[in-house]
Amino acid sequence: MERLTRREMLRLTAGGIAAWTLGAPRWSWSAPASDPYAAARIDWRQLAGERIHILVTPAHYFTKFRAITPEFTRLTGIEVTFEVIPPREMREKAVLDLSARTGNYASHTADPMYLPLYAVNNWVEPLDLFLNDHKLTDRAWFDLEDIVPLWRRHNTVRGRLWGMPVEGEVTIHIYRKDVYDQLGLRPPETLDELRETARRAHAPARNLYGLALRGFRGAGQNMYIWPSLFRAYGGQWFDHAGRPTVNSEAGVRALEYYVSVLREFAPRGVENWNWPEIMEAFAAGTVVQYIDANSTASVIENPAKSKVAGKIGYQRWPKGPTGKRVTSIWNWAMPVNAALPARKKQATWLYIQWLASRPTQLRSATFKEAPDAVVRTGVNRMSIWRDPDYRRVIAFTPDYADVVLTSLREDTDADWRPRIPEWPEIGEVMAIAIQEALVGRKTPKQALDDANAELRRVLRR
Amino acid sequence: MRPSRIYPSPGEGPAASAELPGAVPGGRALPRLDREARLALLLVGPSLAVLLAVSTVPLLVLLGASLFRIELTRPWVGGFVGVANYAAMLEDVRFWHSLQVTAVYTLTSVALQLLLGLAFALALSAVVRGQGLLRVAVLLPMILTPVVVGLVWRTLLLTPRYGLLDYLSILLGLGSHSWLGDPRLALGAVIVMHTWQWTPFVFLVLAAALAALPVEPYEAALVDGATPWQRFRFLTLPLLRPAIVTVVVIRLIIALRAFDAIYAATGGGPGTATEILNLYAYRVAFNSLNLGYGAALTTALLLFTLGATVVFGRVRGAVEASP
Numbered sequence: 176m177e178r179l180t181r182r183e184m185l186r187l188t189a190g191g192i193a194a195w196t197l198g199a200p201r202w203s204w205s206a207p208a209s210d211p212y213a214a215a216r217i218d219w220r221q222l223a224g225e226r227i228h229i230l231v232t233p234a235h236y237f238t239k240f241r242a243i244t245p246e247f248t249r250l251t252g253i254e255v256t257f258e259v260i261p262p263r264e265m266r267e268k269a270v271l272d273l274s275a276r277t278g279n280y281a282s283h284t285a286d287p288m289y290l291p292l293y294a295v296n297n298w299v300e301p302l303d304l305f306l307n308d309h310k311l312t313d314r315a316w317f318d319l320e321d322i323v324p325l326w327r328r329h330n331t332v333r334g335r336l337w338g339m340p341v342e343g344e345v346t347i348h349i350y351r352k353d354v355y356d357q358l359g360l361r362p363p364e365t366l367d368e369l370r371e372t373a374r375r376a377h378a379p380a381r382n383l384y385g386l387a388l389r390g391f392r393g394a395g396q397n398m399y400i401w402p403s404l405f406r407a408y409g410g411q412w413f414d415h416a417g418r419p420t421v422n423s424e425a426g427v428r429a430l431e432y433y434v435s436v437l438r439e440f441a442p443r444g445v446e447n448w449n450w451p452e453i454m455e456a457f458a459a460g461t462v463v464q465y466i467d468a469n470s471t472a473s474v475i476e477n478p479a480k481s482k483v484a485g486k487i488g489y490q491r492w493p494k495g496p497t498g499k500r501v502t503s504i505w506n507w508a509m510p511v512n513a514a515l516p517a518r519k520k521q522a523t524w525l526y527i528q529w530l531a532s533r534p535t536q537l538r539s540a541t542f543k544e545a546p547d548a549v550v551r552t553g554v555n556r557m558s559i560w561r562d563p564d565y566r567r568v569i570a571f572t573p574d575y576a577d578v579v580l581t582s583l584r585e586d587t588d589a590d591w592r593p594r595i596p597e598w599p600e601i602g603e604v605m606a607i608a609i610q611e612a613l614v615g616r617k618t619p620k621q622a623l624d625d626a627n628a629e630l631r632r633v634l635r636r
Numbered sequence: 637m638r639p640s641r642i643y644p645s646p647g648e649g650p651a652a653s654a655e656l657p658g659a660v661p662g663g664r665a666l667p668r669l670d671r672e673a674r675l676a677l678l679l680v681g682p683s684l685a686v687l688l689a690v691s692t693v694p695l696l697v698l699l700g701a702s703l704f705r706i707e708l709t710r711p712w713v714g715g716f717v718g719v720a721n722y723a724a725m726l727e728d729v730r731f732w733h734s735l736q737v738t739a740v741y742t743l744t745s746v747a748l749q750l751l752l753g754l755a756f757a758l759a760l761s762a763v764v765r766g767q768g769l770l771r772v773a774v775l776l777p778m779i780l781t782p783v784v785v786g787l788v789w790r791t792l793l794l795t796p797r798y799g800l801l802d803y804l805s806i807l808l809g810l811g812s813h814s815w816l817g818d819p820r821l822a823l824g825a826v827i828v829m830h831t832w833q834w835t836p837f838v839f840l841v842l843a844a845a846l847a848a849l850p851v852e853p854y855e856a857a858l859v860d861g862a863t864p865w866q867r868f869r870f871l872t873l874p875l876l877r878p879a880i881v882t883v884v885v886i887r888l889i890i891a892l893r894a895f896d897a898i899y900a901a902t903g904g905g906p907g908t909a910t911e912i913l914n915l916y917a918y919r920v921a922f923n924s925l926n927l928g929y930g931a932a933l934t935t936a937l938l939l940f941t942l943g944a945t946v947v948f949g950r951v952r953g954a955v956e957a958s959p
Contacts, residue, residue, distance in 0.1 A: 267922050274708055274925075292925075296711050390817075392905045443796040446817040446906050596709045600924035611907035616819045633924075 211534035212250055215316040217309075223252025225522035230269055230283035232262045235473075235544075236342045236507075236551050237284065240530060242544040247529050253522045262286075262395065273298035278514035281523040284507045285338050286395065287329045292596040294332040299510035301335040305524040317528060321556045326506040328589040338508025339531045342553040345582040346403065346503045349457070349471065350464035351376075352488040354383070362490050366407065366432060369464075369493045373440040376463040385440030387456060387465045388433065391449040392610040394602025400466065401609050402592050403503055404429040407495025412593045419630035421605065422623035428496075430619035434612050446613050458483060466492060468505070469579045473549035476571045480547075487571065489578045491586055502586040506555070531555060541568055552579070597633060604629045701931035708925035721932035731933065733908055734916040738940075741827055741912055742891040748831045749887060750880065753838025758872075760839075761846045771843070778836040786900025789829045790816060816902050819909040826898050826910050830891065838883050845879035846872070878952070885948040892941045913937050 212219065231237040237259070244255050258280070260268060269283045273293065285293070293299045305311050306319060319327070326340035348369070350362065354376050363369040373385030389400045405421075408429040414420050437445055442456060454471045456462045458481035469489070478484040492500040509527045511520050529535055533556050540551040540559065550568055559565050566576045593601055608626035612619045705717045725731045760770055777785070793801045794815040806812050815825040849872070857867050895914045898904065904911035904919070911919075914937060921930025 270708070270922070270925065292709055296708065392903060392907070443812060444814040444817050446814065447790075447902070598709075600709065600926070603919065603923050607905075607907055610905055611819075614817060614819050614906040614909075616907050616909070 212529070212532075215313040215532075217311060217313050219251045219525070221310070222518060222522040222525060225252075225518060226254040226256070227281035227519060227523050227526060228256050228258065228279060229526075230258045230260065230265055230272075230280040232265050232284055232507075233259050234342075235549055236539070236553065238544050239539045239542045239548070239551065240341070243535070243539055243542060247526060250529070251522075251525055253525060255526060263393075273512065273514070276514040278512055278516075278519075281512055281515055281519055282509045282527060284341075285510050287326075287338060287504075287506060287508045288394070288592060288594065288598045288602070290330055290337045290508060290510070291332050291594050291598065293510060294335075294337050295596045298513055299337055300513050300520060301337055302339060302511065302524075302527075303335055305511070305521070305528075306336075311521055311524055312528060317532060318558075321533065321558050322531065323506070323555055323557060323583060325504060325583055325587065325589065326555065329504050329506060329594075330508045331589070332594070338510040339527045340506035340555045341509055341527075341530050341536075342551065343506030343555060344468040344470045344553045345505070345579060345587070346400065346467055346492065347469050347578055347582055348464065348466050348490050348492055349475070350488050350490075351457075351460075351483060351486055353483075353486040354463050355488065362488060363493045365494045366404070366496070370432075370436050370440075373436060373463070377440045382461050384442045384456075384462050385464075386436055387441050387445055387448065387453045387462045388437060389449055389453065389467065390437060390441070390446040390610065390613055392446075392606045393449075394599065394606055396449050396606065397609045397613075398592070398602050398606045399503055399505070401429070401433055401605075403466075403492060403501040403587075404433055404495065406501040406591060407492070407497060407499050408432070409495070409497045409499075417634075419627050419634065421608075421630065422620070422627040426623050427620050430609065430612050430623060433609070434619055437613060438615075446610060457481075469575075469582075470552045472569075472571050472575065473552050477547070477549060489572055489575050491578055491582045500582075500586045501591065502582045504587045504589065504591050506553075533558060537562075537565070540565060600633050601630060604633065698931050699935060701928055702935045704928045706927040706931075708927065717928070721929050722936070724929065725932065725936065730908060730911075730916060731913075734911050734913045737823065737908075737910065738892065738912045738914075740823065741830070741894070741910075742888060745827045745830045745834070746884060746887045746891055748827070749835045749838045750884060752831065752835045753883075754842055754876075754880075756835070756839045757842040757846055758868075760843060771840075774839055775836045777833045778840075780833065782833065782894075782896035783900045785829065785833050786897040789825075789832075789897075790901045794825060817906050819906050822902055822906055822909045826901060829897060829901060830894060833897065834887060834890070838887065841879055841883045842876065845876055849875050881948065881952045885945060885952065888944050888948065889941055892937065892944065913940075 231241070241257055241259075244257075248254055258268075265283065266286060266289070269280060269285065270289070270292075272279045274296070276298075285299075290299075294301075306314065306317075322340055323343060326343050327336060330336055330338045330340060348362070350372075354360075355362070355372070358375055360372050360375060361368075363372050369386070375385075376383070377385030389396050391397060405426055408425040410423055410425040410429055411420055420426070442461065448456075450467050450471065453462065453465050453467055454474060457465055457471075458475050460482045472487075472489065475481045475487060476484045492502050494500050509530065511523050511527070513520075515523065536554045536556050537559055540554050542548070552569055554560065554565070560576065560580055569576055592598070595601075604626050608617075608622040611617045612622040616622075617625065702721055703716060703718060705714050705720070707713060756774060760767060760774075763770065780788075791799070793799045796802055796812050796814050799815075802812050802815065813821055815821050853871050853875075854867060857871055862870070893914060894912060895918070898910055898912060898915060899918075902910045904915045908916075913933065917930050917933035917937060920926050920933055924930075
């Protein structure tokens, strides 16, 4: 290796710094000619100097949000700091903070299923307090009605909105188009046909498995997928008197379906799989199909991360015996912690408003926080979903965006899972029952009978 | 070894206490003692207060909470319920199940650790060269954080088809298994995991005890023509007994409190197959948000741990008292 003289070294360093400085503006986001935030008729700087601390998960969309948050600080003078923790631990920390009323976290990425619990304890503020404050919100500019209606309904308890959707998803059927074509299979219309395609494509000797669904125990894991089957089979969570009815015939048949397809066609160990394991197995080409969040598309369609990019088909959930397709409903909801002083609450609202606004959502959708960054597939605004530019970015297949939009519009309702304060315990009881049936510790009927008795005890009904 | 042998206890009479510096019998010495005691209290006071604040106060809060009904999912109910939370345990199937899992998990893993640790210690005491290196190698698992151990076992070692141990199992003709997902295997798998991590601790203590054994009895035994087994059975084992009892007590307490590795490896599943009492109490309190009942479960665990400690303390006392 040639030795550099000191002079050469200095020259190189200086050149490097110059190149970096000149190049920098191209990497960072450049503001459009007319500032979209200036159009809002509020004083963005009214709370300059405030500091807020927010708890988020490490998901890629929050990484993007965090990366562009300095823009918010420049706009408002409000400083935002983050704490990043995986979902399960994040939820526990949030609940501890809220229940102790310590006010550590001005806001956090809440699970909408927890909003009834938050609301009944008055741990968070109803957002209409801020939405209807003309000093804080320009309703016309913010355009609340543009935010995906189903997500808003999901975050509404007793007629009031408690958390602002900033990102969301639906579950859809994702399959290997090339394998389907090879075998002459048609995308399944019903759950029975889905089982048939799994049977036909299942080839464990070639390390290719027919189907995978979440098997890991948890209110947000197996209890995020199985409820769709339960509802598609006609299951109801409660009877007219509010007593739990998960062990109805529909429930038992839905669990039998889930257990039998996974035991026959899923890779061994699926009972410990959550969505990352499923997505990775699919990306590695060892699973023919799965039903899970549409957001996994941005990873499995990324050639750097997936062997099967470009060979994938997407469609809505197959229909159950009732003729209904039922998808899941999910969004990350941002509430305002009720334990904060008034000015911090307002500052938090300004941040939430900024984050959920159209310009921020649009910009963060394709923001590259890292060279291998993926695109957001869960923007919260209908107008962006209809925007041709955005649709081009997420056109993994010509109909991907329509599959997602139609699922969101037609295939579920806000009460897909029981939205009551006791949800954390209900979710846990059901998750255990589903997993016990899956691993064969109990029959589906036994598991659900026991779970129903347990739910009656929990709910005292 | 016990403090009472070095320092006389107050019960041993004035003659004994006279040995304490400054403690001259008679009223005149008392003021000085008081002054010293005051100074001692002043010096120890702050740390004592901190200790009380961070250990005793939370414990009292826990005991108090276990007598109340505190459910965050139902803020409108609540109030003092006496021992109702403890009575509820009697009918709680999941509690009894977790107790059973805890018993199997604790007893099996401590027994395995003791056997393996003793075997390693004996084997290594015969090694002359490279003992230091071997010791470091054996200690590695213990240095890892339990969460990391849980994750490593879950992913690198036990994943069906790709995990190292599953691969060995296939090579041995035992076939591929979902070690952490099969309810018949999961508890065994977490016991093995725990044993893997904590055998080094047993090994460390017993190896040190072995190295400190006197040589004379062994020389005498050799002269008498004792076989290796006889030397082990009638010399090594009795001489090691105090160390074995100590290590079992410490391991029992830690095993009863196990949490992180199981939490990371199975989360208590499949179903509730590996849900030890600690994990169940945690789920009740932080998942179902039933704080009163969670506190009662935790108190129960505390009592079990205390019971185990007392029982083994007695055994240890008996061992030490025996000639």
